[in-house]
């Protein structure tokens with residue numbers, strides 16, 4: 001019989017009949033420190049919803065602008081990503097996570113690169129364990145993992161991944177223009193982004209995170225992915241037909257983003273919060289788990305530019321009454337700060353207290 005330590009392996013969570021202690025009592029840990037005290041005791045969600053916006057709507061800029069300012073999140077329909085591609089990426093994820101634990105662990109992320117299988121990226125910041133497993137695609141090294149996972153079919157799966165990344169990148173640029181438009185500015189007002197765009201270089205760096213939340217014996221006491229904000233400009237999320245994602249807003253508490261077939265969720269990240277000089281919040285979100293159904297989500301994390309590009313709030317959005325809230329920083333530096341202080345990263349680079 002396997003020992004308890006062997007049984008509690010992230011690759012096997014779905015087979016556990018009881019919730020191990022290391023996964024419980026979330027409300028007593030640092031998980032809720034991201035949030036104001038009023039929300040820390042509640043796991044329930046209130047009746048509000050994150051708007052679904054049709055990208056072909058003539059009023060799209062205003063609709064996206066309002067949703068961004070209120071929530072830092074919105075949902076999109078008519079986004080141009082085919083249902084086939086969404087189905088393909090979901091079934092790729094399912095095939096991967098259905099593999100035996102040992103096989104998945106052979107593709108674990110290592111010192112050689114960020115890509116690979118493992119616990120949620122934010123695990124080191126929490127005492128308790130999260131009820132999920134994931135696979136990150138952040139560099140070319142993922143191909144080696146795909147070869148080991150699918151010795152015969154890796155070409156097919158790499159092809160799906162490449163197509164997904166390409167399509168997401170185009171959609172992310174389109175969304176960026178629209179969100180900037182709602183603030184009365186354009187990509188040309190972000191000097192580095194305009195330069196990169198003109199030279200045909202990618203404005204943001206994309207990474208994919210495949211998340212799997214197995215069925216859980218005691219979902220109320222467990223947490224799939226703890227409360228966090230993404231460091232990104234924005235994140236585009238495809239969730240399978242099982243709900244679990246919740247977004248937080250002081251005035252509303254936690255609100256579940258119910259999956260709508262073919263609709264994608266957009267979460268605004270820290271980097272856009274900086275660019276917008278605090279006008280757009282980076283949304284605090286988390287994923288809950290389920291007693292009867294497992295859940296898959298695929299996050300396209302659209303990060304900042306590589307190299308020594310200095311990122312600052314857009315100059316047109318600052319002025320005598322709205323001074324710059326954040327010092328300039330490179331994307332690499334920001335990630336390093338986030339890695340060190342997690343939810344205090346924006347505070348660490350703030351130069352003016354927004355309440356002043």
Ligand SMILES: O=C(O)CCC(=O)C(=O)O
Nearest residue numbers: 209211230245287297299
């Ligand atoms: O699974 C989800 O719905 C959320 C995933 C997420 O927030 C992330 O990967 O950063």
Ligand SMILES: [Fe+2]
Nearest residue numbers: 228229230285
């Ligand atoms: Fe996230």
